[in-house]
Amino acid sequence: xxxxxxxxxxxxxxxxxxxxxxxxxxxxxxxxxxxxxxxxxxxxxxxxxxxxxxxxxxxxxxxxxxxxxxxxxxxxxxxxxxxxxxxxxxxxxxxxxxxxxxxxxxxxxxxxxxxxxxxxxxxxxxxxxxxxxxxxxxxxxxxxxxxxxxxxxxxxxxxxxxxxxxxxxxxxxxxxxxxxxxxxxxxxxxxxxxxxxxxxxxxxxxxxxxxxxxxxxxxxxxxxxxxxxxxxxxxxxxxxxxxxxxxxxxxxxxxxxxxxxxxxxxxxxxxxxxxxxxxxxxxxxxxxxxxxxxxxxxxxxxxxxxxxxxxxxxxxxxxxxxxxxxxxxxxxxxxxxxxxxxxxxxxxxxxxxxxxxxxxxxxxxxxxxxxxxxxxxxxxxxxxxxxx
Amino acid sequence: xxxxxxxxxxxxxxxxxxxxxxxxxxxxxxxxxxxxxxxxxxxxxxxxxxxxxxxxxxxxxxxxxxxxxxxxxxxxxxxxxxxxxxxxxxxxxxxxxxxxxxxxxxxxxxxxxxxxxxxxxxxxxxxxxxxxxxxxxxxxxxxxxxxxxxxxxxxxxxxxxxxxxxxxxxxxxxxxxxxxxxxxxxxxxxxxxxxxxxxxxxxxxxxxxxxxxxxxxxxxxxxxxxxxxxxxxxxxxxxxxxxxxxxxxxxxxxxxxxxxxxxxxxxxxxxxxxxxxxxxxxxxxxxxxxxxxxxxxxxxxxxxxxxxxxxxxxxxxxxxxxxxxxxxxxxxxxxxxxxxxxxxxxxxxxxxxxxxxxxxxxxxxxxxxxxxxxxxxxx
Numbered sequence: 001x002x003x004x005x006x007x008x009x010x011x012x013x014x015x016x017x018x019x020x021x022x023x024x025x026x027x028x029x030x031x032x033x034x035x036x037x038x039x040x041x042x043x044x045x046x047x048x049x050x051x052x053x054x055x056x057x058x059x060x061x062x063x064x065x066x067x068x069x070x071x072x073x074x075x076x077x078x079x080x081x082x083x084x085x086x087x088x089x090x091x092x093x094x095x096x097x098x099x100x101x102x103x104x105x106x107x108x109x110x111x112x113x114x115x116x117x118x119x120x121x122x123x124x125x126x127x128x129x130x131x132x133x134x135x136x137x138x139x140x141x142x143x144x145x146x147x148x149x150x151x152x153x154x155x156x157x158x159x160x161x162x163x164x165x166x167x168x169x170x171x172x173x174x175x176x177x178x179x180x181x182x183x184x185x186x187x188x189x190x191x192x193x194x195x196x197x198x199x200x201x202x203x204x205x206x207x208x209x210x211x212x213x214x215x216x217x218x219x220x221x222x223x224x225x226x227x228x229x230x231x232x233x234x235x236x237x238x239x240x241x242x243x244x245x246x247x248x249x250x251x252x253x254x255x256x257x258x259x260x261x262x263x264x265x266x267x268x269x270x271x272x273x274x275x276x277x278x279x280x281x282x283x284x285x286x287x288x289x290x291x292x293x294x295x296x297x298x299x300x301x302x303x304x305x306x307x308x309x310x311x312x313x314x315x316x317x318x319x320x321x322x323x324x325x326x327x328x329x330x331x332x333x334x335x336x337x338x339x340x341x342x343x344x345x346x347x348x349x350x351x352x353x354x355x356x357x358x359x360x361x362x363x364x365x366x367x368x369x370x371x372x373x374x375x376x377x378x379x380x381x382x383x384x385x386x387x388x
Numbered sequence: 389x390x391x392x393x394x395x396x397x398x399x400x401x402x403x404x405x406x407x408x409x410x411x412x413x414x415x416x417x418x419x420x421x422x423x424x425x426x427x428x429x430x431x432x433x434x435x436x437x438x439x440x441x442x443x444x445x446x447x448x449x450x451x452x453x454x455x456x457x458x459x460x461x462x463x464x465x466x467x468x469x470x471x472x473x474x475x476x477x478x479x480x481x482x483x484x485x486x487x488x489x490x491x492x493x494x495x496x497x498x499x500x501x502x503x504x505x506x507x508x509x510x511x512x513x514x515x516x517x518x519x520x521x522x523x524x525x526x527x528x529x530x531x532x533x534x535x536x537x538x539x540x541x542x543x544x545x546x547x548x549x550x551x552x553x554x555x556x557x558x559x560x561x562x563x564x565x566x567x568x569x570x571x572x573x574x575x576x577x578x579x580x581x582x583x584x585x586x587x588x589x590x591x592x593x594x595x596x597x598x599x600x601x602x603x604x605x606x607x608x609x610x611x612x613x614x615x616x617x618x619x620x621x622x623x624x625x626x627x628x629x630x631x632x633x634x635x636x637x638x639x640x641x642x643x644x645x646x647x648x649x650x651x652x653x654x655x656x657x658x659x660x661x662x663x664x665x666x667x668x669x670x671x672x673x674x675x676x677x678x679x680x681x682x683x684x685x686x687x688x689x690x691x692x693x694x695x696x697x698x699x700x701x702x703x704x705x706x707x708x709x710x711x712x713x714x715x716x717x718x719x720x721x722x723x724x725x726x727x728x729x730x731x732x733x734x735x736x737x738x739x740x741x742x743x744x745x746x747x748x749x750x751x752x753x754x755x756x757x758x759x760x761x762x763x764x765x766x767x
Contacts, residue, residue, distance in 0.1 A: 076674075088433065089429070098426060098433065176522065176523075242497065247497075252567055254571075258569070261575075304592030307586050387593060
């Protein structure tokens, strides 16, 4: 029969809605209240030194809204006023300098889109399928448009001495999180960012400034950036020795594994985003990225890797930024083993988890970029599985 | 001169500056003009922030600490999370043990079994610990703590004294356990073969299911059912009936969750409490949040819930494992009020000797008054 939503007068078509002053800064409409960052309680001892996950299963496009972009803090997110902000460059430079926030805004500015992925993204999946949702398996990632000053410009202002080979970057929070970055990278594409997606960085993303280290593991993207020291050697801080190192099967560990390799995941359908409409037209979509350059292609399989087809990229891949892919199919209602496989401009093809395990063993923790499988059942529900 | 390649990976062509800039650090190249912003950093400013210690010991401060002092300082400042013997409490890091486990299933990575440089341990303890009161310990105490951690790992004897002079007497067992990222040699080539597109395998079997493990948050619980079904319910509501009915419910819920905490109890419980002071206290309380919670959903964490702490005997909160010292203080008649809280918060270690709160204390009387007001506002 006729749809009452059409045939009957609805309230919203008769009475008035919210005025322009109702929400000077708007939040998503209440019906989207489930699209939020989520935490995995058993992962860490305390939320103050912990991580949460971007709801990638519910987002589309490539830009991650700041309000649901994953957070990782080591001593909690701090409130640091622009007026109280200072950035120091010291060490092997001609002139050690202090900048205020206002100083930073007076340097020539750049705008760039980059993904930021935690090295531990998908780390819980090394031993096998564990967390049932793309948000939890692949949600330690976000992708924003940053506005800021190139680190090169700031270092030039201080004048790097010839013996300087590294920069050590440190945050203003209590964890004083610091990482060493080779000078080549610091002078290449790093940014000291103060805006993301057009607006000031959110507190949890490092307000008023954070470092952007394109393509490299998120731990290096120091938030509340307060100090840049030019050094001759790496500092070998806790975050680059005891953590963010990758232990191989023989007990030897890789260090300085900075680049994030090419990776992809189907975000929908997925365990948190089941198919609700039954057989017929189905949009399969997901994200692909590489820390070594642009994504040049994504293949999708419906049968667990027996046969693959090329997905459609929503836009040509951008270097070190998320790429959205689609595969529009006519779903026959039969179960699927959905996988995606990314390829980047270096020719690298995303490996299977087993291929990675053959090289690294099971104790690696970080940098798991293996192919993800969703078992989509005839009723449209999906589950995280591993397959032969 | 160091020739540094500028690789601009982005695909845009509107880069007005940057790509042709000459690198700093390259003496032979014409330098990019300096813009002239910022001011010289003063030596005392650099000294105040530059705390990093290099693997060769550069940056190590004067001072020393022995194992036994370390045990005491560790018990006071670290044991609440890391255990009396550095064995770790709950999910907090274990600092000792795990020797020769790195090539086994589930290796135990501790300062002893894994960390390649002792400088890292000193640097980290001095800079980032204790959690919630970073950079409050003396250099002697940091030396002592690190000495105790080494002792807990059987790496030094009980009479060991750590200082600049003895720093490199310590051999870190896993010093040679690291290689620089070798993916370029071991993986990139291997994973750059042209991939199979058709008839790539004969059969596909499930080898592992996440649902069997059932460790995903919000699964199985009541919360989860609600969260998972929310979108569906809303859709239904929107499609079938009057969404206007739903709105007030949601609003009411939102109001309930919002500003109650600061206003209502303050007004009700003690009319004398100044809302501005409570607000100040909320800010000061951030220092406490690493370990303590207040408010409706508060849970015992490293420290006990502080709801209703004012007016209560010491060491009597529900379901929290207090130190014997704290329990004895309560049994001895210590009740938390303006005066006792002020004494305790100023110098927790002195006020109740042997209690396990690892907080150095609040220096400012204003902060103590504010936090007391804030706690009163959470009866």
